Amino acid sequence: MRTVMRKAFDETTGQEYEIEIPSTEDVRDALLKYDYPPDGVRIKDVAHALATHYGLDERLIGAKNKHKQFVFSKHVLIQIHALVKSGKLAKLETGLVVRAEETSEGVKGGNETLGAREIVLPSGDNAGNGACTGSISPTAEESIERDYRQIRCELAEELLQHIRENSPRFFEELVLDLLVKMEYGGSREDAAKAVGRSRDGGIDGIIKEDRLGLDAIYVQAKRWDANVSRPELQKFAGALQGQRARKGIFITTSGFSRDAREFVNNIDSKIVLIDGRQLAKLMIDYNVGVSTVTTYEIKRVDSDYFIETDDSQTQDS
Numbered sequence: 001m002r003t004v005m006r007k008a009f010d011e012t013t014g015q016e017y018e019i020e021i022p023s024t025e026d027v028r029d030a031l032l033k034y035d036y037p038p039d040g041v042r043i044k045d046v047a048h049a050l051a052t053h054y055g056l057d058e059r060l061i062g063a064k065n066k067h068k069q070f071v072f073s074k075h076v077l078i079q080i081h082a083l084v085k086s087g088k089l090a091k092l093e094t095g096l097v098v099r100a101e102e103t104s105e106g107v108k109g110g111n112e113t114l115g116a117r118e119i120v121l122p123s124g125d126n127a128g129n130g131a132c133t134g135s136i137s138p139t140a141e142e143s144i145e146r147d148y149r150q151i152r153c154e155l156a157e158e159l160l161q162h163i164r165e166n167s168p169r170f171f172e173e174l175v176l177d178l179l180v181k182m183e184y185g186g187s188r189e190d191a192a193k194a195v196g197r198s199r200d201g202g203i204d205g206i207i208k209e210d211r212l213g214l215d216a217i218y219v220q221a222k223r224w225d226a227n228v229s230r231p232e233l234q235k236f237a238g239a240l241q242g243q244r245a246r247k248g249i250f251i252t253t254s255g256f257s258r259d260a261r262e263f264v265n266n267i268d269s270k271i272v273l274i275d276g277r278q279l280a281k282l283m284i285d286y287n288v289g290v291s292t293v294t295t296y297e298i299k300r301v302d303s304d305y306f307i308e309t310d311d312s313q314t315q316d317s
Contacts, residue, residue, distance in 0.1 A: 001054060002026050006071050008063035019063050021072050022054050027079045030054075032088060040096025047076040067170055081158060141298060156280035159289055163223060163253055171223040172204055174289065175251050178279075179207055181286040184217065209247070218245050222252040230259040233271070240269050248272070251279060 002023035007016050022030075030050050051061050051072060063071045080097055083089040090100045163171055184207055209215040220236050222228060233250065240248050250256075251274040264271045274282070283289050 006075060007065060008071050009066040011064075016066065019060055019071060021056070021060060021075060022050070024075075024079060026054075027076055028083060031076070031079055031083055036089075036097070036099045038098070040092045040098040043077055043080060043097055044073060046080070046097065047073040050076055067166075067173070078158070078162075081161060085154070085158075144296075144298065152281075152284060155284060155290065156277065159280045159283055160253055160276050162289070164225070168221075168223050171253070172221050174283075175219065175221045176205070176207070178282055178286060178288045179219070179249075181288055182282070184209060215247065216245060218243065218248040220248065220250045222250075222254075224252050224254045227255045227257045228252050228260055229257045230263050233260045233263050237263075237267055237269055237271065240271070246270060249274065252276065253279065 002025060003020045004023045005018045006021055008019050009016050027050065030053060031046070034046060034049065047070075056072065061070070061072060065071055065074070080089060080091075084091050084097075084100075087100050089097055091097050163174065204221050205219040206216050207219055209217050218236075218240055222232070228250070233256075236248060236250055240246070246269055248269065248271045250271055253276045255275045255277075256273050261273065264273060
């Protein structure tokens with residue numbers, strides 16, 4: 001059995017540690033060989049069956065991450081999502097998973113039940129065309145770049161899907177993790193103290209702008225499916241004025257309406273809007289909720305190395 005290391009959290013000591021569980025490839029292979037009943041099976045039952053299949057002990061099965069999620073079950077869930085997206089499995093509306101060919105609509109039905117949607121990252125990460133895929137690249141290097149953009153697009157979609165499946169409180173904690181990684185708010189402990197400190201007038205938290213705490217940034221985090229409209233931004237701007245604050249960040253898993261963006265551009269307070277696409281991009285860039293699987297180095301010939309100096313030419317002659 002191939003294995004992979006994942007982080008778990010010990011609530012007693014408050015420290016993270018690593019556990020060894022079956023690899024991504026082995027879990028996917030096992031999921032494809034699983035005998036799914038026609039009416040589907042609960043995901044947690046699949047995870048339990050795989051744990052038994054691989055002979056995991058209670059320590060590994062019960063290990064949780066710092067968000068109090070079972071590490072192995074989450075690992076299985078991620079692979080199920082990947083297989084659903086590829087069309088090999090399908091997720092029914094009742095929350096059950098089944099083999100794709102056993103659904104009435106086949107692969108299409110499997111993708112739609114997860115609410116799959118196209119996630120387009122900002123133009124800098126999409127070759128300026130706003131799409132996840134491009135035309136066939138004429139060189140190997142361009143092909144790698146195209147595949148890299150595609151991987152980022154799919155990863156962004158998967159991140160947003162996981163965020164939507166967790167609680168609003170989890171989303172607020174995620175936002176803090178991201179802002180701290182971006183070097184706002186000093187330590188994670190300082191940032192955590194700000195959460196829930198002020199929920200009046202549309203404010204979810206307060207975080208320091210820098211490590212010295214010279215200014216405060218007020219944060220609003222909305223785990224929504226529908227676009228955030230102008231009234232929500234007006235409410236947030238009013239809350240900033242009530243606190244005599246000048247700066248705010250409004251983060252959502254969805255998007256912002258045109259009226260909402262126009263409103264922010266025409267007020268004195270500085271409010272930064274981060275939609276789902278930008279949120280996923282920042283999470284990838286700052287390694288929040290993701291881990292590096294493989295790193296490739298692309299090298300070119302160093303032309304300067306092959307330039308002969310006058311001294312070397314003289315010695316050869």
